[in-house]
Amino acid sequence: MSDEPSPYLHVAERIRERIVTGEFGSGDRLPSLTQLAADYGYSISVGQKAYGLLEQEGLVVARHGRGYFVGSQDAPALLTRRQGEGVTGSWRSESATARATEPVAARLEIEAGDPVMHTKYVHLLDGAPSALMESWEPMAVTGGTLIVLPEAGPYGGIGVVERMAAIGIEVGPPVERVTARTLTRAEAQTLATTPGGPVLAIERTHHDDATGRPVETADLVLPADRWAAEYGERPPRRG
Incomplete structure (x- = not known):
């Protein structure tokens, strides 16, 4: 039996060395699968397996339609998302009408x-x-109103509470359910990170204070290496 490592392990080790020695730095684009096949004399599938292994190690990030890149080796700063709040900062969004799934x-x-x-x-x-x-x-709540698009129109981007108030619905703090799971491959591609990493998964639902009916529900996915969720509020210190 040969002691030679599997071809994909050999290719992964060569790429790993090139990253560790600094030939490729954080965020650099790595050779394409076609280039790997030419460089090392193996099939494209061998290169795919090699990059897959390096993704699991956190050294490489696959970006859909763009290729493979060196992942960041720096520990990210921890951000905090507090109970009942969204996540502040800049957002990219798209809205469309749909049919509600059973969940x-x-x-x-x-x-x-x-x-x-x-x-x-x-x-x-x-x-x-x-x-x-x-x-x-x-749509039974917001359809035909000026708040129908959460991020467009005269009330776009101001948050659920303020938007609902604009059509006479008062909502209080949302009900939240927090669980832990791992990133799916599709989520990891969007976040330009490695699949399988831990995330905080938050189900948030806002209700009409007057009737108790839900008027909005949302799923938040916060990578656990970047985010902490904070609940409760300390009373003012006296004396």
Whole structure:
């Protein structure tokens, strides 16, 4: 039996050396799969497996449609998201009408298939994606009003509480459910990071104070190496 390592391990080790020695720095684009095949004499699938291994190690980041890049080796600063608040800063978003899935319908207490306004958000920190959010609002609540688009129109971008107040609905602090899970591959591609990393997954729902009905529900995905969630408030110190 040969003691030679599998071809993909050999290629991964060569790329790892080139990163560790500084030939490729943080954020640099790495050779394409075609270039790897030419450089090392193996098939493209070998290069894919090598990069896949380095992704798991956190050395390499795959960016959909762009290729492979050296991941950041610096420990990121920890950001804080407080109970009942969104995530402040810059967002990229897109909204469209959709039909409520069964899980979303259950959270909004509407029928599956009912129309909702669905908005996808990517939080940007220094221009780089750092968190994800999706929100759903029943069209029965906001349809035909000036707040139907969460991030456009005269009330765009001011937050759920203020937007709902504009149509006479008072909402209080949301109900939140926080769990831990790992990043999916699609989420990792959007965040330009490695799949499988830990995240805080927050289900947030705002309710109409007068009727108790849900008027908005959202999913926030906060990478655990970047974010902490803070709950409760310390009373003022006296004496």
